[in-house]
Amino acid sequence: MTTSFKGAKPSRRSFLTGAMAAGGALAGAGAVKAAGADPLITEVQDWASYGGDGVDHAPYGLPINFEDDVVRRNVEWLTAGTVSSINFTPIHALDGTITPAGCAFERHHSGAIELKKADYRLMINGLVDTEMVFTYDDLERFPRVNQTYFLECAANTGMEWAGAQLNGAQFTHGMIHNMEYSGISLRSLLEEAGLGKAGDLKDKWLYVEGADASSNGRSIPMEKALDDCMIAFKANGEALRKEHGYPARLVVPGWEGNLWVKWIRRMEVMDQPVQSREETSKYTDTLEDGTSRKWTWVMDAKSVVTSPSPQAPIKHGHGPLVITGLAWSGRGKITRVDISKDGGMTWETARLAAEGQDKALTRFYLDTEWTGEEMFLQSRALDETGYVQPTKAALREVRGENSIYHNNCIQTWYVNANGEAENVEVS
């Protein structure tokens, strides 16, 4: 492929000539123009000799073996073991916006537990009119809601603060997934228990915990709990996977993933936050002066180019090139994504595959031409609040270098003349 494009004028037309030669190359190219399409048809016909497999009965389908590198991966040195650990979504190899559950990242604090629907219970206690315990069947009887949301771990891109520069979008930005959730509104459950006893809800909190050993308890302002939070049973149409909280998890749209409590078992209405480990010593950002930013729940607007990227180099040579990536904002819809090829000096506006959805991934494309020039690729997301994704320098200026969480800065990939890409910093 590369050679057949070499030296070609980077125009659509020369791309086509390239395409002809490419097809010809494996099909008696010389004959193509002379003999017309027949030799090619003949070659194509040979494919029909491929044997076909019958339809499956019962087994759940898996990707074709040629795609066995499109899997979630962990980073050995990142955590002491795998029980309190994380792996990463292979976003460099995906397109569109939906993340298949089978390669959607996992983050556990005490491992993924196996909880039968029959054993599942969800308690609501504290400042409610009637303390209650619901079975799974009970939950399914409340009015259902459906919505697609991204879930991003607060630590996503965290290793980039100090410039670890992991070589791949999967590792720098893969603590994210985007699924269509089906479940019930958290509001409907809280209203079932009754919030009269709680009085003024403005200063009330909901403490949520999971059934795993860590419990992963977090305090959520009642205002958010009554807004758009869900108790989800299903993701992308099917039951939640074990590693994503089967049979029920909390969905907290736009807010850091640690709040999306898996295997949720208890919710307590309180008049103050619990100040749990997960919201004090963890998931807060230590600033230069030693103080910490706390209650940093919302994931600000962010984006990343997924291809080309270190794991997805340009292999097809010069001419037309599709630059693509993902953008998202915890504050609402993505309204625009800009792309720079020169490290942020000049910008072009990318094409959004569809209008931005509220707190969900947006796929962007830039249809361009590449003639082998070096590129410092960046993407910059804007959301409906007018917020603009910051540069790493700008973010460090206000946050310092002690932070781990909430790094939403602009990512740079250096693309060399061979189309290979690497993670670099530009200042």
Added chain:
Amino acid sequence: MTTSFKGAKPSRRSFLTGAMAAGGALAGAGAVKAAGADPLITEVQDWASYGGDGVDHAPYGLPINFEDDVVRRNVEWLTAGTVSSINFTPIHALDGTITPAGCAFERHHSGAIELKKADYRLMINGLVDTEMVFTYDDLERFPRVNQTYFLECAANTGMEWAGAQLNGAQFTHGMIHNMEYSGISLRSLLEEAGLGKAGDLKDKWLYVEGADASSNGRSIPMEKALDDCMIAFKANGEALRKEHGYPARLVVPGWEGNLWVKWIRRMEVMDQPVQSREETSKYTDTLEDGTSRKWTWVMDAKSVVTSPSPQAPIKHGHGPLVITGLAWSGRGKITRVDISKDGGMTWETARLAAEGQDKALTRFYLDTEWTGEEMFLQSRALDETGYVQPTKAALREVRGENSIYHNNCIQTWYVNANGEAENVEVS
């Protein structure tokens, strides 16, 4: 569960009492009201003793073993073998609108073939300015598009014409799936080859064929080919599964699945249709007078209640009940779905989980109360063209009883006092 609800007034409040008792039943119910929530919390705490599994590195994730009945299934007697056969999506067990690829139905005419990206070629020939052959890499360089569409086999619900009354929505309506496709527009490829030589495009056709032994050739009016058709590489973000046409398939939004040629290898611009087997002896509807309806490409508005249904009976007793199902139209958006509990005598309007999307599945819900009365459950879909899903009697009146394909009539489930459902006909 059922017993704890028995005799309860079918009101939200009694449902709650039931919920309390239900929780109590497995947690020392006696103590609940007296001692408050503590005994329940204690029971809930026990869950923390569940051991957790570490994160996966590399293996592609599968559903939890408790869900191993949520799989595609075939019907032994339906086809002679499995190579030219079909299986069915377990729609009775899904929620939302996205169909996970792992349980999305398969239909093959000569089996699912294994085709490497490196071996893949797509030819465009016939009345084009330049006949061409594209490699997979070439295709990825055209501007990408993303869109969610349903794919329904023309034979879906076909066995119901003569009243086979298979006992489950998976078997009566499971030849359908709904995925987010990423790929390129068919128009962009055709314009690349150039349609000048074709002259007036109004009466031109595009003959498409796949790389499998059947080739599954079909003729598509050029107007549709240039409208919203796609060459898709990915479904729900990841590469197409082998059984869905890896590495590239045709997407023909709203039209019968047989046109969505898998492993697409050749497209020929012609001045007339080929009249292939797949569009003459098959996929046509023989009427009472022996003549056949042909070019019946569009899948008309249709819907089905997925729960309760024969494979998804009511297990939770009296009180609140969520009736849910799917609706779709090949002519555009679903605008309304009505539900009847009495076999079509009276109707209630269901709640759409989201505004209908163009040629994609729409999830509907009816939040109701059930006190054990027998129900003849039906759903009726309306689309943006004003089309109303017909009754089986009305459809038979115009089509007779020889048809197999394009059965979009209203489905009836009889629900008995125990909440069990079966497939019945009402007249």
